Amino acid sequence: MAGAVIGAECNLGQNVFVAGSVRIGDRCKIQNNVSLYDGVILEDDVFCGPSAVFTNVKHPRSAVSRRGEYEVTRVGRGATLGANCTVVCGVTIGAHAFIGAGAVVTRDVPPYAMMAGVPARRIGWAGPHGERLVAAEEQPAVFVCPATGRRFVQIDEWTLNPLETES
Template sequence: MTNLLRKISNYLQRNKYKKVLGRCDNNVNISRQAIIHNPQCIYIDKNVGIGDGVYLGPVIEYADIPYNPKIIIGEGTWIGNHCSLAAINKIKIGKNVLFAGYVHITDHSHGYEDIDRHIALQPLTSKGPIIIEDDCWLGFSCEILSGVHIGKHSIIAARAVVTKDVPPYSIVAGNPAHIIKQYNFKSQQWERYNK
């Protein structure tokens, strides 16, 4: 009986989001504990899972400045519990991306340049959209900051802070994140990166 109730609950939840999200394809499972702001700016492909306590926060206005954000989540992606995605520009996540818990992705930060104005009242700033290509794995509590492009089948280690682009088939770790391994197609192995 519990499985039937869960299926009915998921069906009702999915239909609710289909009406308000920018796009919501089939077989999308969004936890009831997820927090979604400005759902019209969120586009979700099929077979996506969004865990407990996930925050999806496109910002359409701040300090009287309008923004045109988009959060796009590709097919087969799973966003683990308590992750946070915030955008004034664009966050685009490819297919089959796997998020551990507590991953934080933001394409903006607060302005601070005007010392005569409270930071909370200054415009938000962005270095550009964040793009995460297909088949990536984002480790526990890592952070991806604005303007970053993560290449296909890359791994971001737990607690890494990614401030610059990550080439495809790379493993990065640290703060700021740096490449520690890359896949060598000739040897067909992951090899230590020596720069």
């Protein structure tokens, strides 16, 4: 962990590895058996479930050194990575995205996206509290957080914007 930056009020479980150039924001929870390799950046309030996996090179070979090829992998504020998911290096996971258990993330994930499967596909939208957003009956492009009542509008397949600012 020498050289790594770990924010305030973080919780790291058993058998967690943190490489020297990793940056972890405030209030992150890293559950057991997670390895954070060089190039990983976790913004504030990120949850990494047990045995979540981050790769650090796209084309690993035992006999070929790739240390100079590590790619940056960024996980946005408030995102959740479910147990046993895999995040391939070089992707950005947007703020408040929710990656389901066992999913394999191979490309960028937009903010608020709920992703599942192999490879991961968007199956819905998640609010800042982790709840699946529900389509408003009167406006199908509007989604509501069942926990808070906060409303969001879907601009296109990959874009969801809050209608009100978070208080």
